[in-house]
Amino acid sequence: MKTIVKVILPVLAFTLASAAAVSTNEAKIKESKKTVLIQGYIQNPSAQNCDPVDEVDCVTTASTQACMTIEAIPKRVFDKDESNACNVSLYRVEN
Structure with missing residues (x-):
């Protein structure tokens, strides 16, 4: 049980961090494409x-x-x- 937690927890943390980084990058791209009158x-x-x-x-x-x-x-x-x-x-x- 402890082995599974030691393996799954870092993988889960890495997955969440990757998803956050991708969504932040997409928001920056959308922001940079906005125009100003x-x-x-x-x-x-x-x-x-x-x-x-x-x-x-x-x-x-x-x-x-x-x-x-x-x-x-x-x-x-x-x-x-x-x-x-x-x-x-x-x-x-x-x-």
């Missing part, structure tokens, strides 16, 4: 003259689709650079 701008009519749009769920990391406004005629949304011109491309968040 950012202020976007449209060029009106040039990159030096920017009009703000409502906060958009877009990122600066390149993806396949450009960030667009939600209007009848969508317009491309940009972020501002160091010179305060709206010419930094924004992209839609891909889930």
